[in-house]
Amino acid sequence: MSENQEEFDALRKAAYSFVNEHGKEAVALRAVCEDFMGRWRDARGSAATSAKNDRALIDDVVRWTMNRYNRPRYKPKRSREERAKMFLLTPAAYQISGEDFGRASIRNTARITGQSVSTVARHLSRQGIAPRREAKIRKLSKTGQELTRILDETFDRRAYGIIQMDRLGAALWDGAEARQVPATTRTSRRKRLKTMLAEISAANLSYSIVVVDDICGIHRGRRFPSLSEAATWIAEEKRLDRYAPIRYPSPQTETTTEYFWADPVVIDAMAVIDMAVTGRFHPSNKLDAIFRFERILFDITPVLPWLERAYHSYAGDDMAENLSDLASMITDPDTRKAVRRLGTIMRELKGFTGSFPLCFDAFQTVDFVLGIMDKTAEASPESFAKLAYIRDWFEESGAYYDDVQNELAQMLEKEKSGEWQAPDPETLSRYLPVHSTNKTTTTS
Structure with missing residues (x-):
């Protein structure tokens, strides 16, 4: 290291700047350092330093930079929260x-969101x-489409x-x-399958498929290097008995009857109560019902570890209080704010409900803390009507929650x-939000 601290700092910064831009290339880095020291000497006179000291300083800086210095980690232009928001909104x-361009497409979506076409597609x-x-x-063909759905369900990306x-x-x-089929049927099926798999x-x-005898080898998202290597791989997988379990796609059938208590909003509201x-x-997945009413973050992944720490904390059994105490340790401002907000929600839900609450009081507490009725009235008037019906039912019954918990x-x-x-549609229509009723009346 040079005795001249200013000289050393200047050369070090020049070396770091080169590595940040061009990477670690020893020969080019040394040339840059030598050129910098030459300009440094010319600017301050030849007496400022000696050539021997220059070489020693250059050797030290180059060696240190190559062995110990790494480029700063890339910092994305958008925060994790912004990326999660764009992912959900795409x-x-x-x-x-x-609606805007007459045809829904990836390119038109990119024009709306300001993202690249590849990002929108992803x-x-x-x-x-x-x-x-x-x-x-x-x-x-229709059968080929059904086969593709089965392969998509069986094989991940x-x-x-x-x-x-x-x-x-x-x-x-x-x-x-499963049923027994004749040998002739199996033979004809294999021929048709080979044709469809090839198509x-x-x-x-994104499928690469090779058929060897009565076995088909499938790669999704990548290609086989060659037919010979594919045959070798299939033979080895067959010897080890590593067959992929076939998964069936979920049936896309429209249900004509929607159960009252199967409404997702009703399920979430009852879970929060x-x-x-x-x-x-x-466990933490119970909080998904709260997150759907109160989106504290678009991507709640950073919050999950703090939930586990709060639950397993030795400070006490009050999870809400533990969350509030842990929030001060979080460096990311979005995550810290979200954890504090969640702690407040949990504390208010517990505190306002009290001991041995009436069902109606518990419902009103959840509505007060999370505003579920106002949010549901805007997003889903039909679900609002069901919640309003339950609220009135709770008020008329006057039951304590502990007494009817198992029944609910x-x-x-x-x-x-x-x-x-379940109440008939005419009864539920009386519970629709006011703005929804007016809109229906105006339309008709």
Whole structure:
């Protein structure tokens, strides 16, 4: 190190700047340091330093920079919260693009959101929306489309595995019901499957498929290096008996009857009421009901570790109080604010409900803390009507929550069995929010 601290700091910063821009290249770095020292000497006169000291200083800085210095970590331009928000809003923007531009497309969505086309495509794909891929699938035969759905359900975006052709054929044509088929039927199925698998592999749907005898090897998201390597891999997987379990796509059937107690908003409201009365907010997935009413963060992942720390804290059993105490240790401002807000919600839910509350009081507490009625009136008037009906039912019954807790948990089963009758549409219409009723009247 040079005795001249100013000289050393100047050369060090010049070396760091080069590495940040061009990476670690020893020869180029030394040339930059030598050029810098030459200009430094010319600016301050030859007497300022000696050539021997220059070489020693350059050697030290180059060695230190190559061995110990690393580029600063890349800091994204947007925060995690902003990225999560854009991820969740992209499907809605995709629908809006169809209204604004006449056709919903990735490029039009990018024009609305200001994101790149590749970013929009990635966001939509992760949420099951891939318009270009769907267009390619629709070009296949109906049976080929069904086969593609089975493969999509069985293999993740980067998964791979082997499947017996007979089992795949049974999944395609017989569904979950296994049955014996004649040998001639199995043979014809294999021929049809080979043809369809070849079409799927060539349709650019991110599948690479190779059929060897009665086994098909499938790579999703990548290609086989060669046919010989694919055959070797399939033979090894077959020897180890590593067959991929076939998963069936969820049936896309429209239910004509929607149960009263199966409404997602009603389920969430009842879950929050139960948490408020019992004071039990763990495991963390129970809090999803709160997060859907109060979006404290678009991406709650950073909050989850603090929830676990609060639950397992030795400070006491009050999870809300533990959360508030831990919030001061969080460096990220968005996460700190979210944890404090969640702690406040949990504390108010427990505190305002009190001991042995009436069902009506518990409902009113949850509405006061989270504003569920106002939020539901705007987002889902039908769900608002159901909640308002439950609220009036609680008020008329005058029951204590502890006395009917188990009964409330079984209301959906009772409705399905006919033991409890849901109110008819005319009755529920009287509970619709005012602005929704006026809108309906105006439209008609």
